[in-house]
Structures are given as structure tokens and as C-alpha cells.
Amino acid sequence: NAGVMQNPRHLVRRRGQEARLRCSPMKGHSHVYWYRQLPEEGLKFMVYLQKENIIDESGMPKERFSAEFPKEGPSILRIQQVVRGDSAAYFCASSPGWDSPLHFGNGTRLTVT
Amino acid sequence: SQKIEQNSEALNIQEGKTATLTCNYTNYSPAYLQWYRQDPGRGPVFLLLIRENEKEKRKERLKVTFDTTLKQSLFHITASQPADSATYLCALLDTGRRALTFGSGTRLQVQP
Numbered sequence: 001n002a003g004v005m006q007n008p009r010h011l012v013r014r015r016g017q018e019a020r021l022r023c024s025p026m027k028g029h030s031h032v033y034w035y036r037q038l039p040e041e042g043l044k045f046m047v048y049l050q051k052e053n054i055i056d057e058s059g060m061p062k063e064r065f066s067a068e069f070p071k072e073g074p075s076i077l078r079i080q081q082v083v084r085g086d087s088a089a090y091f092c093a094s095s096p097g098w099d100s101p102l103h104f105g106n107g108t109r110l111t112v113t
Numbered sequence: 114s115q116k117i118e119q120n121s122e123a124l125n126i127q128e129g130k131t132a133t134l135t136c137n138y139t140n141y142s143p144a145y146l147q148w149y150r151q152d153p154g155r156g157p158v159f160l161l162l163i164r165e166n167e168k169e170k171r172k173e174r175l176k177v178t179f180d181t182t183l184k185q186s187l188f189h190i191t192a193s194q195p196a197d198s199a200t201y202l203c204a205l206l207d208t209g210r211r212a213l214t215f216g217s218g219t220r221l222q223v224q225p
Contacts, residue, residue, distance in 0.1 A: 042217035091156050098211045104156030
């Protein structure tokens with residue numbers, strides 16, 4: 001049973017470009033979470049989705065950031081018009097239920113030049 | 114304001130000793146608390162979950178305690194090994210929320 005798959009592992013974008021981060025949850029998991037981590041800092045919650053629905057997006061900036069988890073296919077975290085401050089590691093996690101432990105992918109490291 | 118505090122300084126211990134990591138929280142009413150391990154360049158890995166009505170949980174060489182009066186969880190690794198060297202994160206699920214909030218983690222270094 002494959003774990004949570006995130007791609008790409010590394011992504012370099014110039015300021016103003018768009019970044020698309022993909023996450024395929026573990027088989028049987030319908031709950032997906034996105035977290036952001038800066039060096040030497042903890043994980044900051046961004047958004048929680050459950051198939052086709054956004055349950056909690058309280059940690060996601062209102063502008064430029066969006067997330068989706070369609071009925072078919074991976075969850076996508078989209079960052080439009082990236083700025084240097086968006087450089088970070090973005091982790092996706094999945095679970096079979098909202099009160100179950102999280103299974104994390106190995107992250108996408110976004111660098112904005 | 115709400116805070117989850119873990120010791121930001123690295124914890125260095127000798128192989129074979131018991132490592133004890135602390136997680137304190139303020140202005141949360143957690144339904145449960147979880148501990149994760151994170152290695153450099155990797156995603157966190159779940160270790161243990163302890164609920165608000167549980168005092169202690171064990172799994173092999175790991176032990177977690179949860180004191181809702183002190184608003185503190187302690188994470189112990191007995192007979193520590195160099196392979197236990199990693200960053201350990203505590204995370205809690207606040208009542209009414211559906212997503213975990215993480216502390217910033219404590220780096221553990223076990224010297225052979």
C-alpha cells in the first residue's frame with residue numbers, strides 16, 4: 001500500500017509565476033490536509049479537505065492560495081503569483097477519518113527566485 | 114493567545130539513557146494529543162496518540178503522559194539509541210476543530 005505521494009519533490013518558480021503542488025492520499029483515505037513548514041519551524045496548518053469539499057481553510061491566505069480535492073485525481077494546492085515569502089516545504093497528509101492519526105508525504109520544497 | 118511550546122533547544126543525551134521531551138500548551142482544550150517523529154527532508158511519522166481521559170500510553174520503548182491540569186504532555190524514549198535522533202513534534206486537536214495544530218518540535222541527538 002503506497003504511502004502519501006507528493007510531487008514534485010522540488011519546485012523552483014520565479015516571482016509572479018504559479019506553483020501547483022500535487023498530493024495523492026493513501027488508498028482508502030478521503031481526508032487530506034496541507035501544512036507548510038519553514039526552516040527550523042513547526043508545521044503550520046493551511047487547509048483540510050474531504051473529497052470535493054473544503055472543511056477548514058482557516059490557515060490558508062485568502063489571496064493567491066487555493067486548494068481542491070476532486071472526486072477523481074490528486075489534491076492540488078495552487079499558489080498564484082508566487083513571492084519569495086512563499087518559499088517553504090509544503091506537506092500533505094491524509095487520514096481515513098478526521099480524528100485519525102495523519103500519514104504524511106515527504107513534502108514539496110518550493111523555492112521562489 | 115493559543116500556544117504549543119516545545120523546547121527549541123536540542124536535547125543531547127548518551128545512548129542507553131532515557132530521553133524526556135516536553136510539550137506545554139496554553140488556551141487549548143485538546144480532545145487528544147499526538148506525537149510525531151520527523152527526520153531531515155522527510156514528512157512527520159505518527160508515533161503515539163493519547164486522549165484527554167488517559168494518563169499514560171506506552172508503545173515499546175516509548176511512553177507518553179498527558180496531564181490536562183498542568184496542560185502538559187511528556188514523551189519518553191527509554192534505552193535511547195542513535196537511531197532515535199530526530200525532531201519530535203507534539204500535536205493536539207483542539208475541541209471543536211478538525212485539524213491538528215503542531216508545536217515547533219524538539220531535536221533529539223543521541224550520542225553513541
